[in-house]
Amino acid sequence: MWKYILKRLALLLFTLFLVITVTFFLMQIMPGTPFNNPKLTPEALAQLKTTYGLDLPLWQQYWNYLVGALHGDFGTSFQYQNQSVSMLIGQRLPVSAQLGAQALVVGVIAGLIMGAASARNKNNKIDGTLGIVSTLGISVPSFILGIVLVYLFGFKWPLFPVSGWGDSFSQSILPTIALAVSPAAVTTRFVRSEMIEALSSDYVQLAKAKGLSPKEIVNKHAYRNSMIPVLTLIGPMAAGLLTGSTLIEQIFSIPGIGQQFVLSIPSKDFPVIMGTTVVYAAMLMVMILITDILTAIIDPRVRLQ
Amino acid sequence: MSNPILKVENLHVNFNTYAGTVQAIRDVSFDLNQGETLAIVGESGSGKSVTTKTLMGLNAKNALIPDNSRLIFKDRNLLDLTESDWQSVRGNEIAMIFQDPMTSLDPTMKIGMQIAEPLIKHRNMKKEDALKRALELMKGVGIPDSEEHINDYPHQWSGGMRQRAVVAIALAADPEILIADEPTTALDVTIQAQILNLMKTLQKDTGSSIIFITHDLGVVAGMANRVAVMYAGKIVEYGTVDEIFFNPQHPYTWGLLNSMPTTDTQQGGLQAIPGTPPDLLEPPKGDAFASRNAYALAIDSKEEPPFFRVSDTHYAATWLLDERAPKVTPPVKIQKRWAHWREMQEQESQA
Ligand SMILES: Nc1ncnc2c1ncn2[C@@H]1O[C@H](COP(=O)(O)OP(=O)(O)O)[C@@H](O)[C@H]1O
Numbered sequence: 171m172w173k174y175i176l177k178r179l180a181l182l183l184f185t186l187f188l189v190i191t192v193t194f195f196l197m198q199i200m201p202g203t204p205f206n207n208p209k210l211t212p213e214a215l216a217q218l219k220t221t222y223g224l225d226l227p228l229w230q231q232y233w234n235y236l237v238g239a240l241h242g243d244f245g246t247s248f249q250y251q252n253q254s255v256s257m258l259i260g261q262r263l264p265v266s267a268q269l270g271a272q273a274l275v276v277g278v279i280a281g282l283i284m285g286a287a288s289a290r291n292k293n294n295k296i297d298g299t300l301g302i303v304s305t306l307g308i309s310v311p312s313f314i315l316g317i318v319l320v321y322l323f324g325f326k327w328p329l330f331p332v333s334g335w336g337d338s339f340s341q342s343i344l345p346t347i348a349l350a351v352s353p354a355a356v357t358t359r360f361v362r363s364e365m366i367e368a369l370s371s372d373y374v375q376l377a378k379a380k381g382l383s384p385k386e387i388v389n390k391h392a393y394r395n396s397m398i399p400v401l402t403l404i405g406p407m408a409a410g411l412l413t414g415s416t417l418i419e420q421i422f423s424i425p426g427i428g429q430q431f432v433l434s435i436p437s438k439d440f441p442v443i444m445g446t447t448v449v450y451a452a453m454l455m456v457m458i459l460i461t462d463i464l465t466a467i468i469d470p471r472v473r474l475q
Numbered sequence: 476m477s478n479p480i481l482k483v484e485n486l487h488v489n490f491n492t493y494a495g496t497v498q499a500i501r502d503v504s505f506d507l508n509q510g511e512t513l514a515i516v517g518e519s520g521s522g523k524s525v526t527t528k529t530l531m532g533l534n535a536k537n538a539l540i541p542d543n544s545r546l547i548f549k550d551r552n553l554l555d556l557t558e559s560d561w562q563s564v565r566g567n568e569i570a571m572i573f574q575d576p577m578t579s580l581d582p583t584m585k586i587g588m589q590i591a592e593p594l595i596k597h598r599n600m601k602k603e604d605a606l607k608r609a610l611e612l613m614k615g616v617g618i619p620d621s622e623e624h625i626n627d628y629p630h631q632w633s634g635g636m637r638q639r640a641v642v643a644i645a646l647a648a649d650p651e652i653l654i655a656d657e658p659t660t661a662l663d664v665t666i667q668a669q670i671l672n673l674m675k676t677l678q679k680d681t682g683s684s685i686i687f688i689t690h691d692l693g694v695v696a697g698m699a700n701r702v703a704v705m706y707a708g709k710i711v712e713y714g715t716v717d718e719i720f721f722n723p724q725h726p727y728t729w730g731l732l733n734s735m736p737t738t739d740t741q742q743g744g745l746q747a748i749p750g751t752p753p754d755l756l757e758p759p760k761g762d763a764f765a766s767r768n769a770y771a772l773a774i775d776s777k778e779e780p781p782f783f784r785v786s787d788t789h790y791a792a793t794w795l796l797d798e799r800a801p802k803v804t805p806p807v808k809i810q811k812r813w814a815h816w817r818e819m820q821e822q823e824s825q826a
């Protein structure tokens with residue numbers, strides 16, 4: 171197990187290295203420079219370039235960046251002078267992580283409940299309603315949902331605050347819901363089909379033949395078997411949350427890295443763009459690794475080598 | 476011997492489907508005696524599994540059983556039970572062994588726990604006590620080094636070992652009736668023999684009655700006391716093993732005997748009964764086997780044959796037994812088999 175985890179971590183680092191390399195060179199071909207203020211004198215421009223090390227040859231810049239990244243130093247922001255990228259991200263990451271985690275937990279739990287309810291009431295009204303709801307949940311993008319929520323519960327019936335973060339928990343409710351709907355819908359559908367399959371399986375037939383009640387069968391046999399495949403969804407769902415949160419953080423004025431990311435693109439704040447990309451990639455890979463390890467722990471058939 | 480623990484009377488099972496009503500079981504009656512093994516044999520689709528599922532109250536949702544059908548077990552009609560009554564019968568008084576050991580165990584639950592489950596449910600045992608008993612059961616069904624394997628998961632075991640675990644689950648709560656629906660079909664021949672032997676020994680110890688379902692008469696001889704032959708949702712002949720093997724009366728039984736794989740290679744190869752079973756959406760008038768029957772009489776397509784008595788224990792539903800029918804003898808091939816079986820029996824009794 172530990173050997174497997176170490177191996178996966180090594181692979182993760184290598185992938186991160188590739189991500190850094192690709193982003194670094196992509197940044198180079200991005201048009202424009204961050205210093206296109208026409209008032210800048212050539213001397214001032216040269217001065218700025220030296221400060222940021224942009225006058226060095228490309229391979230030197232790349233090398234410096236890599237070495238820095240290895241030490242957790244992703245350079246200094248162009249936009250906010252004297253602010254290191256690591257600090258900028260470090261301040262904002264916990265906010266985004268909390269939002270994402272809340273949305274994931276709420277979404278998956280809601281999905282597990284609705285999916286099981288759907289499967290156990292296969293083809294009747296409950297199942298039909300949940301089917302429609304989950305189809306909507308999958309097809310409506312989270313930012314549209316965010317806007318609708320802001321309108322409904324911020325203005326029409328002002329129940330929750332619609333902007334800001336950290337002053338009270340209630341500020342996180344609407345953005346969490348907006349983000350949680352899609353994972354909830356995906357999980358519902360997945361759990362439904364897995365559960366229907368489990369309920370028609372031979373081992374459930376045997377459980378019935380043992381005299382277990384329908385409730386015992388679901389709780390002791392069907393749930394566990396239909397939850398294992400759901401774990402594999404968590405990686406992709408987390409990816410969806412990362413991209414979804416960029417816009418949601420904009421809508422609800424949440425100071426997370428998503429908002430930061432969006433702001434840094436028009437201002438061509440290359441170090442921040444790159445740093446955020448690397449952090450996104452790292453988070454995604456860690457999520458996938460965690461799901462794989464969880465699957466191995468929960469599913470006795472998976473043996474890690 | 477004639478002390479029935481279960482009486483099945485006029486059982487009908489229909490299934491509602493989009494195409495119409497499938498008449499899967501059409502008036503089946505039989506008794507199961509205390510401590511005996513009754514084999515139900517018949518081709519695939521003849522209604523064996525539906526019969527067993529009905530006995531467990533586990534039929535599909537589209538099943539419809541008319542009110543005059545009765546399953547009398549311990550002075551009550553099982554067909555009147557509510558779902559929660561059924562739960563105290565299943566796995567407790569009547570237990571079942573399924574066909575495919577590869578799929579019938581829960582892949583995510585430890586095998587010891589799966590064996591302990593019926594005990595926790597029906598004997599109100601605590602988990603530790605139930606697991607202790609599960610260990611004994613594992614030893615009882617011949618799992619080597621049971622202590623080390625009680626926490627294994629199914630994927631760690633071979634098919635034969637898994638079927639032993641399935642047998643242990645069925646026996647856990649000491650049921651009066653054990654139903655085995657083709658318990659060895661999914662296993663290879665040597666393992667098959669082991670499982671059948673295991674069931675026989677266990678039956679001697681527990682005194683339970685067994686309903687043994689198979690499409691293969693070959694495994695019946697060593698297992699059963701009595702045999703019921705099923706065709707198209709009906710029992711067409713029943714009797715003791717000797718009566719069915721050495722004095723079969725129904726041409727369908729002849730066909731089954733003829734298609735038995737045996738060690739005597741005189742005829743070589745399998746001889747399946749020609750033709751296919753009838754459509755149970757619209758069962759034919761008269762004898763359902765008539766269209767495949769080389770010995771069919773004119774009346775077969777008009778009127779259904781009643782059961783004719785051959786002996787006190789042996790009945791067959793074929794017009795050939797009517798006194799007006801021409802006398803026919805079973806096919807030569809079967810007569811050759813009898814000679815061969817008698818030889819084998821003599822050799823065995825000498826040995
Ligand atoms: N749920 C169902 N709906 C419709 N027809 C069914 C259903 N279950 C079984 N049948 C039909 O009942 C007949 C008997 O099936 P079965 O008892 O499984 O045969 P077997 O003797 O091979 O075990 C078959 O024709 C089968 O198609």
Ligand SMILES: [Mg+2]
Nearest residue numbers: 523524525656
């Ligand atoms: Mg069957």
